[in-house]
Amino acid sequence: MPAWESAASATSRAACISDAGGIPAIHVEIENMKRPVYVIVGAGQAGANAAAELRRQGFAGRVLLVGDEAPPPYERPPLSKDVLLRPQETRCAVHPDRFYDDQDIELKLGVAGAVPDAGARTLTLGDGETIAYDKLLIATGARAPRLPLLDALGPNVHTLRTLDDARQLAGELQPGRRIVVVGAGVIGLELASSAVDLGAQVTVIEATPAAMGRCAPPLLGAFLCDVHRGRGVTLRFGAGIASAVREQGEQDEIVLTLEDGTRIAGDAVIYGIGVEPDTALAQAAGLAM
Ligand SMILES: Cc1cc2nc3c(=O)[nH]c(=O)nc-3n(C[C@H](O)[C@H](O)[C@H](O)COP(=O)(O)OP(=O)(O)OC[C@H]3O[C@@H](n4cnc5c(N)ncnc54)[C@H](O)[C@@H]3O)c2cc1C
Known part of the structure; x- marks a missing residue:
């Protein structure tokens, strides 16, 4: 059984205890302690689709998608075509706006994943926040070489x-x-x-x-x-x-x-x-x- 499945069932057990006992704060704390965390760095097409695929395959833990660009994940192919020719009519988002909330995917945009510590399983972001993860997917893609x-x-x-x-x-x-x-x-x-x-x-x-x-x-x-x-x-x-x-x-x-x-x-x-x-x-x- 994958680690996240056992953790997810622990989470639902915690939810049952909390529902029965009615102590929401403890419920939230236990839930966050038990939920496995999957961090994806790079909110491009690959990162956004990987996040969606985790949910599609039933991953019930936290999914954090970290991207250093400000807009929500978008597709680049229209940038050289429709975005220039028909900017008002062109949408290039990978997923609809509501998708991330609906799928419980947390977006952290406009901030870079800066310092990974694979031993400690932490990632420190450019804004100083440190996130502990169970799995880290690096989907940082490519950049344009400079002249x-x-x-x-x-x-x-x-x-x-x-x-x-x-x-x-x-x-x-x-x-x-x-x-x-x-x-x-x-x-x-x-x-x-x-x-x-x-x-x-x-x-x-x-x-x-x-x-x-x-x-x-x-x-x-x-x-x-x-x-x-x-x-x-x-x-x-x-x-x-x-x-x-x-x-x-x-x-x-x-x-x-x-x-x-x-x-x-x-x-x-x-x-x-x-x-x-x-x-x-x-x-x-x-x-x-
Ligand atoms: C103008 C243009 C037109 C294209 N047209 C086509 C086409 O017609 N057909 C086709 O198949 N392909 C096309 N491509 C290529 C296609 O867009 C790429 O193959 C695709 O974007 C790759 O997706 P990706 O998610 O792997 O990487 P990327 O799109 O490069 O996304 C990676 C993301 O990670 C971010 N990132 C990097 N480092 C960090 C960090 N440390 N912390 C947080 N975020 C970070 C980057 O800023 C970026 O947002 C085109 C590309 C461009 C630019």
């Missing part, structure tokens, strides 16, 4: 990983704005497509010779490039960024100089150069990477 050369330029430089990123981007993708997309992978090309739909002038630059080289056969990459060119997107392949500066002449603009000497000016730069696994918490917990 310091571009980040150093300050405003009008973006990546796209979070809902917050998408909301900031929406302000850039306006008719006539010159948008430079760095990276012709899936997200770069999706962003280029959305930006064109919104009336922007788009240039995509890619250091390798082809689009979507990591995830699609050359034929498909070439086909998608043709579609983009047909919609007015300029694509440049085979030269990485040699330098990036902000120029404040007649207009404030960002100028990228490529390794082949080509100069590309834009009002905003969005880079989508892949993802890297977010293993910080797993490493801190001593898991082998």
Whole structure:
């Protein structure tokens, strides 16, 4: 019998004693002492669905879902598409708002799981709270790698990983704005497509010779490039960024100089150069990477 089942039956025994004896405070204390605690760190699609699955499989203990982003768990695929194109009509929540209350899943949002102690089975959060757990699931997903050369330029430089990123981007993708997309992978090309739909002038630059080289056969990459060119997107392949500066002449603009000497000016730069696994918490917990 799994530990949580025996603990759950102890909990219901405690509930019976309390109901019969009518001492609610003791009931709550016994219940909390006996209920196994399952902490999930990372309130993304994986974390939110893992929490739901625990309940679906009958886990009766406490489930805490800890996420460092403020919004309730949401799906990222719409961020490069409908969230930009139809923000008012688009919902990307993993579960409906009431789901977490209905399923007795506690959400702790806007706070990071910072220091795990696997020996003591505790997790200290970024706000200083320490939670004792029976099981800890690390579902911290991935993050967008940063390009310091571009980040150093300050405003009008973006990546796209979070809902917050998408909301900031929406302000850039306006008719006539010159948008430079760095990276012709899936997200770069999706962003280029959305930006064109919104009336922007788009240039995509890619250091390798082809689009979507990591995830699609050359034929498909070439086909998608043709579609983009047909919609007015300029694509440049085979030269990485040699330098990036902000120029404040007649207009404030960002100028990228490529390794082949080509100069590309834009009002905003969005880079989508892949993802890297977010293993910080797993490493801190001593898991082998
Ligand atoms: C713009 C965009 C479009 C996409 N489109 C598609 C698509 O069309 N099809 C497809 O299959 N996939 C797509 N993906 C990829 C897909 O969204 C990911 O595979 C998916 O989000 C992975 O879910 P996850 O829960 O494992 O990780 P994540 O979504 O990365 O979630 C992990 C969460 O954990 C949080 N976290 C990290 N560390 C901590 C910590 N210490 N404490 C608390 N919280 C922490 C992170 O902030 C994040 O909220 C897209 C991604 C993006 C960004």
